[in-house]
Amino acid sequence: xxxxxxxxxxxxxxxxxxxxxxxxxxxxxxxxxxxxxxxxxxxxxxxxxxxxxxxxxxxxxxxxxxxxxxxxxxxxxxxxxxxxxxxxxxxxxxxxxxxxxxxxxxxxxxxxxxxxxxxxxxxxxxxxxxxxxxxxxxxxxxxxxxxxxxxxxxxxxxxxxxxxxxxxxxxxxxxxxxxxxxxxxxxxxxxxxxxxxxxxxxxxxxxxxxxxxxxxxxxxxxxxxxxxxxxxxxxxxxxxxxxxxxxxxxxxxxxxxxxxxxxxxxxxxxxxxxxxxxxxxxxxxxxxxxxxxxxxxxxxxxxxxxxxxxxxxxxxxxxxxxxxxxxxxxxxxxxxxxxxxxxxxxxxxxxxxxxxxxxxxxxxxxxxxxxxxxxxxxxxxxxxxxxxxxxxxxxxxxxxxxxxxxxxxxxxxxxxxxxxxxxxxxxxxxxxxxxxxxxxxxxxxxxxxxxxxxxxxxxxxxxxxxxxxxxxxxxxxxxxxxxxxxxxxxxxxxxxxxxxxxxxxxxxxxxxxxxxxxxxxxxxxxxxxxxxxxxxxxxxxxxxxxxxxxxxxxxxxxxxxxxxxxxxxxxxxxxxxxxxxxxxxxxxxxxxxxxxxxxxxxxxxxxxxxxxxxxxxxxxxxxxxxxxxxxxxxxxxxxxxxxxxxxxxxxxxxxxxxxxxxxxxxxxxxxxxxxxxxxxxxxxxxxxxxxxxxxxxxxxxxxxxxxxxxxxxxxxxxxxxxxxxxxxx
Numbered sequence: 001x002x003x004x005x006x007x008x009x010x011x012x013x014x015x016x017x018x019x020x021x022x023x024x025x026x027x028x029x030x031x032x033x034x035x036x037x038x039x040x041x042x043x044x045x046x047x048x049x050x051x052x053x054x055x056x057x058x059x060x061x062x063x064x065x066x067x068x069x070x071x072x073x074x075x076x077x078x079x080x081x082x083x084x085x086x087x088x089x090x091x092x093x094x095x096x097x098x099x100x101x102x103x104x105x106x107x108x109x110x111x112x113x114x115x116x117x118x119x120x121x122x123x124x125x126x127x128x129x130x131x132x133x134x135x136x137x138x139x140x141x142x143x144x145x146x147x148x149x150x151x152x153x154x155x156x157x158x159x160x161x162x163x164x165x166x167x168x169x170x171x172x173x174x175x176x177x178x179x180x181x182x183x184x185x186x187x188x189x190x191x192x193x194x195x196x197x198x199x200x201x202x203x204x205x206x207x208x209x210x211x212x213x214x215x216x217x218x219x220x221x222x223x224x225x226x227x228x229x230x231x232x233x234x235x236x237x238x239x240x241x242x243x244x245x246x247x248x249x250x251x252x253x254x255x256x257x258x259x260x261x262x263x264x265x266x267x268x269x270x271x272x273x274x275x276x277x278x279x280x281x282x283x284x285x286x287x288x289x290x291x292x293x294x295x296x297x298x299x300x301x302x303x304x305x306x307x308x309x310x311x312x313x314x315x316x317x318x319x320x321x322x323x324x325x326x327x328x329x330x331x332x333x334x335x336x337x338x339x340x341x342x343x344x345x346x347x348x349x350x351x352x353x354x355x356x357x358x359x360x361x362x363x364x365x366x367x368x369x370x371x372x373x374x375x376x377x378x379x380x381x382x383x384x385x386x387x388x389x390x391x392x393x394x395x396x397x398x399x400x401x402x403x404x405x406x407x408x409x410x411x412x413x414x415x416x417x418x419x420x421x422x423x424x425x426x427x428x429x430x431x432x433x434x435x436x437x438x439x440x441x442x443x444x445x446x447x448x449x450x451x452x453x454x455x456x457x458x459x460x461x462x463x464x465x466x467x468x469x470x471x472x473x474x475x476x477x478x479x480x481x482x483x484x485x486x487x488x489x490x491x492x493x494x495x496x497x498x499x500x501x502x503x504x505x506x507x508x509x510x511x512x513x514x515x516x517x518x519x520x521x522x523x524x525x526x527x528x529x530x531x532x533x534x535x536x537x538x539x540x541x542x543x544x545x546x547x548x549x550x551x552x553x554x555x556x557x558x559x560x561x562x563x564x565x566x567x568x569x570x571x572x573x574x575x576x577x578x579x580x581x582x583x584x585x586x587x588x589x590x591x592x593x594x595x596x597x598x599x600x601x602x603x604x605x606x607x608x609x610x611x612x613x614x615x616x617x618x619x620x621x622x623x624x625x626x627x628x629x630x631x632x633x634x635x636x637x638x639x640x641x642x643x644x645x646x647x648x649x650x651x652x653x654x655x656x657x658x659x660x661x662x663x664x665x666x667x668x669x670x671x672x673x674x675x676x677x678x679x680x681x682x683x684x685x686x687x688x689x690x691x692x693x694x695x696x697x698x699x700x701x702x703x704x705x706x707x708x709x710x711x712x713x714x715x716x717x718x719x720x721x722x723x724x725x726x727x728x729x
Contacts, residue, residue: 036411038175041237042310044402050242057241058337059330060292061249062089063299064105068253071263075113081252083107083117086296089255090124090131092276096283097290099210102132102203102333104170104297104305104326108156122159125166130210132202133157135167137187154192164194168202172307172328173235179308180323182235183332200332201230207293207337230341237342237407239335243313244323247330249299254283293333297326345401345408353408354416361390361420390417466580472527472540472572472620473597474513475604476504476547479567481521488562496558497521500566503554507546511539516591526592529579537574537623541650544570544614569613571603572650574620595641602638603647610634610649611699618646628653631666632673633700636724644723649700665691665698672704677722679715681708 069077076082090101111117125131135155154160157167169187174180186195197205230236241247257263258276266273277284298305309323335341368383391414398408478484478500485493501518508515508525512533516524525543527536551568559565575596582591596619603615610633621630629651637644652658672687685708691701 033409033411034175035177036414037409038177038179038181038310040398040410041181041407042179044399044407045240045310046312047399048403050246052241054246054248057247057330057334058291058293059247059334060289060294061247061299061326061330062093062252062255062294062296063249063324063326064252064296065298065300066302068251071253071257071265073262073264073267077264080105080112082113083111083121084113085252085256087117087120087124088261089252089296090121090128092255092258092284093289093294094124094128094130097287097292098130098294099291100130100132100203100207100293101128102168102199102293102295102329104134104199104295104329106134106136106156106170107158109158118158125159130206131166132168132199132206133159133166134170134199135160135196136170137189137196155196164196165202165206167196168199169196170199170325170329172325174307177308179310179321180328181237181310183238183328184235185230198332200329200336203293203295203329203333204336207333229343237344238328238331239340239342239405240309240311240331241334243309243311243321244327245313247327247334248288250283250288252296258282258284295326295330295333297324297329299324299326340405342402342405342407345406350409350412354412357390357394357413358416358420361387361417364390387417466578466582468576469529469579470574470576471529471579471592471596472536472574473577473592473600474508474525474527474540474544474570474572475522475601476544476568476570477520477522477604479569479608480564484562484564485521487564492561496562499558500554503550504547507543507550510546511543513539513543514590517589526577526579529592530590537620538627540572540574540620541614541616541624541628542653544572544616544650545652545656548613567613569604569607570615571600571606572614572616572620573597573600573603574617574623575599599638599645606647610703612649614650615647616650618648621646621648626654629656629658629662629666631662631669631700634724635677635722661694665694668694669701672701676704676708679711679720681711684708 064081069079069081071077072081072085076085086103093101111121125133135157137155155167155169160167171184171187172180173182173184175182183200184198185201186197188195253263254275256276257266257274259272259274261276263273274282276282279285283289305325306322307325307328309321309328311323312321364383364386368379368386371379394410394413394417398410401408488496500521501523504523505515508523511527512531513525513527514529516526518524525540527533527540533539547568547570551566555566573596575594577592577594577596579592580590582593583589599617603617606615607613612633615633616630621628631649631651633647633649635644635646651662668687668690672684672691675681675684675687685705688701688705688708691698692705695701
């Protein structure tokens with residue numbers, strides 16, 4: 001190995017070692033490097049932007065500001081707010097289905113108005129056992145300590161009596177530039193020799209407890225758990241979902257304002273507003289709090305519970321990058337629920353990357369110089385461009401990893417790469433100068449170049465799996481679609497089908513369904529897999545009804561183009577099926593199979609015979625009968641099955657306003673069925689005709705009138721039970 005080759009190896013090695021020791025925070029903490037890393041986190045957050053929309057979060061914030069104080073009648077319109085108002089808010093929220101309630105407000109002393117108010121609040125806390133209150137440790141000599149043990153109020157919490165599950169610490173520690181980028185999952189209380197969870201972790205633990213207590217099969221079907229990696233270091237990077245205002249924030253006064261509470265405005269106007277329990281627009285009925293974690297906290301800047309964050313919003317409270325303290329805890333809770341911890345890239349990987357990019361950049365810079373381009377200055381310019389490209393690539397790599405919840409610090413990579421470039425520039429200058437001196441005495445010549453190897457990609461493996469589970473299955477198709485497809489241009493047909501499928505898919509997803517497949521004009525979907533859905537039957541029928549309504553809207557849009565009336569036929573059945581990934585190792589689908597799937601498909605086809613739009617089996621109806629307007633259509637035996645099944649026409653939900661008197665129609669139709677099954681066909685016809693007098697084109701009644709006429713002429717056998725045979729396979 002020549003001296004020149006040795007120097008080419010030694011330089012990147014030395015630069016890498018110096019970088020690892022002094023410029024990577026791996027061995028020696030470096031303020032400058034930490035500052036760069038912090039700013040890099042800020043850049044990544046601001047470039048990534050908001051992660052998802054408000055309605056998709058599991059956390060809702062109840063904010064307290066002057067807006068609430070102004071609406072509270074005296075003497076409650078002062079800070080701190082009376083505990084009886086918190087008790088009322090807790091009660092209302094639990095009625096609305098809130099899963100856990102967290103309070104980012106310290107209750108350090110007894111209620112300023114009356115100790116009875118404390119009792120009211122404590123009653124609500126103990127009643128629902130889903131509340132976590134704020135607590136705080138004092139700081140002494142950079143240690144976090146509680147108050148003296150003789151003082152019961154040792155954690156700045158009046159209600160603490162030794163139950164650590166009731167409290168969560170609200171201590172937050174900013175970085176040295178004042179920005180809250182990191183969160184401490186727990187603090188060590190020196191006086192009491194124990195660790196206490198921070199507020200977000202106490203709330204998340206309570207959230208897990210409430211889920212487990214309400215779902216016995218939690219361990220089998222829910223992947224929520226407290227990731228122990230959060231405790232491997234004192235703190236972790238908060239994965240902010242967006243700037244201030246990202247989470248839904250509702251003023252406390254809107255939670256309090258029910259029929260039993262008078263706001264200042266209501267007293268002045270003499271008229272109730274009732275933002276909480278108004279039957280039309282009340283928050284109580286909006287499902288905004290259903291199964292959510294609700295956080296109470298100040299959103300009043302004057303309270304000074306506001307901190308700089310890494311993200312600057314476009315209109316973020318007009319405070320730039322500031323964020324309320326309660327929003328910090330909300331972001332951490334959502335992060336715990338989503339399992340979106342930002343993992344630091346391994347130190348060994350970082351060391352490898354420093355060495356790799358040092359050698360790579362050294363080789364590339366040297367390679368450019370060896371090409372002997374137009375001039376030495378031009379070669380250095382190309383190397384400068386190459387340096388910028390390498391640094392930009394590192395930044396892009398860091399951002400892509402950050403987007404996947406991995407943080408790669410690139411300050412040390414930047415420093416090592418730039419140092420290699422600078423050393424190359426200096427060495428080249430010294431070499432050039434030395435060469436010019438040597439040229440005066442002797443000739444010199446150059447060494448040939450080397451080849452760079454490509455990176456090898458690692459393939460991923462797919463696994464198959466399945467289980468037996470009770471699902472609700474929906475099939476739909478378009479009536480007379482063959483005629484439509486043969487009568488219009490392919491381009492128009494494709495545009496229509498894309499529009500149709502897009503709308504149907506949105507409806508299925510709206511009601512938590514799983515889209516199985518499109519097959520021609522048919523749509524297949526199912527509920528209760530892969531995620532369990534206790535309301536799968538109800539959601540499947542709501543989907544069917546909304547698909548029916550959406551089809552009418554599409555008709556108005558497409559009829560002038562297609563000259564064809566779009567009618568969707570839908571069948572819904574509930575039963576045990578096999579569900580899972582099915583196929584080959586190269587290609588598979590998440591789908592369902594079994595007799596109950598076939599029955600759903602048959603029910604869809606039966607709409608053609610009964611002149612209906614939506615038919616559901618008794619298996620589905622038995623789960624949700626009181627929530628929909630239904631008409632029993634028939635008792636039939638499907639080909640290949642011995643046991644008959646009842647089928648129903650799904651007309652609407654109970655809450656939907658309809659013009660037709662369906663109550664009378666259903667009553668008359670059921671009477672007709674009663675006499676039909678008793679073989680009293682003449683009497684049955686009277687009731688079916690009664691239906692037609694109300695709804696002249698009622699096709700099921702017409703079908704039964706025809707059956708009655710046939711049976712009057714050709715009576716059925718003595719063992720006839722009124723069961724229809726279905727010939728559809």
